[in-house]
Amino acid sequence: MTVTPARRALVIVPTYNERENLPVLTKALMAYPEVRMLIVDDQSPDGTGALADELAREYPDRIDVMHRTDRRGLGRSYVDGIRWALQRQTSDVICQMDSDLSHDPRHLRDLIAATDRADVVIGARYIPGGAVVNWPLRRRLLSRFANSYIRLITRLSARDCTSGYRCWRREALARVPLDQTGSDGYSFLVEMLFAASAAGLTFAEVPITFVERRQGESKLSKAVLLESAITPWRLIASRRKARPSVR
Ligand SMILES: Nc1nc2c(ncn2[C@@H]2O[C@H](COP(=O)(O)OP(=O)(O)OP(=O)(O)O)[C@@H](O)[C@H]2O)c(=O)[nH]1
Numbered sequence: 001m002t003v004t005p006a007r008r009a010l011v012i013v014p015t016y017n018e019r020e021n022l023p024v025l026t027k028a029l030m031a032y033p034e035v036r037m038l039i040v041d042d043q044s045p046d047g048t049g050a051l052a053d054e055l056a057r058e059y060p061d062r063i064d065v066m067h068r069t070d071r072r073g074l075g076r077s078y079v080d081g082i083r084w085a086l087q088r089q090t091s092d093v094i095c096q097m098d099s100d101l102s103h104d105p106r107h108l109r110d111l112i113a114a115t116d117r118a119d120v121v122i123g124a125r126y127i128p129g130g131a132v133v134n135w136p137l138r139r140r141l142l143s144r145f146a147n148s149y150i151r152l153i154t155r156l157s158a159r160d161c162t163s164g165y166r167c168w169r170r171e172a173l174a175r176v177p178l179d180q181t182g183s184d185g186y187s188f189l190v191e192m193l194f195a196a197s198a199a200g201l202t203f204a205e206v207p208i209t210f211v212e213r214r215q216g217e218s219k220l221s222k223a224v225l226l227e228s229a230i231t232p233w234r235l236i237a238s239r240r241k242a243r244p245s246v247r
């Protein structure tokens, strides 16, 4: 007998040109009866939006699709998706997950379960039990360096601040002031954790095996990398401005 966990989860999945990956991910997520999906598509030129609508028809009442028409971006898609999710009372836990199959759905229940002990649970590569598969050495080193750099500057306690696989307790996520976030890509993920930490949320990390995408193209650009290098400094500067030091 399978026991269905009591917590209902909404998984927000941003998509941009993921037509090969989205049906596979959807099928895997829909195998968990407690899970619903919100697909946030940014008018993908490859037709992922229309495909998402088809999937929503296939799983009525379990999948919603947001078709964004404003300026595209991962951060903007998450902000819109999270607002949508918080307006509705259909989930106890709100999750974030890439749509390129790098984030294996088999870890999802572990992440959801860990929201018992923390406000936000990060699917982490850089803790015991975590791993990265199929990344060239250059990419591995970059990601490791980025995490050390971010932790050193921002003092965030998480070991994997750039992982986009996360589950939030709904009421805790509602306390994170997302309207103040200004970045995109990886930087958005860091900024969101920084805002969560400043709002007093508690963190936990659960090991995941991250698998590099096999289908579709990466959206990691030089601009995204440059923004990532600057963001930690911008975040601590904004904190100093908000709380001037007392002598
Ligand atoms: N809605 C939306 N989704 C996006 C956008 N850019 C990226 N995504 C999605 O965000 C997730 C992460 O993007 P990726 O391109 O996989 O970025 P990455 O993981 O750094 O790069 P890879 O290592 O090549 O996978 C994927 O699910 C993308 O489809 C965007 O502008 N809008």
Ligand SMILES: [Mg+2]
Pocket (backbone or CB within 6 Å): 098, 100, 102, 213
């Ligand atoms: Mg990816």
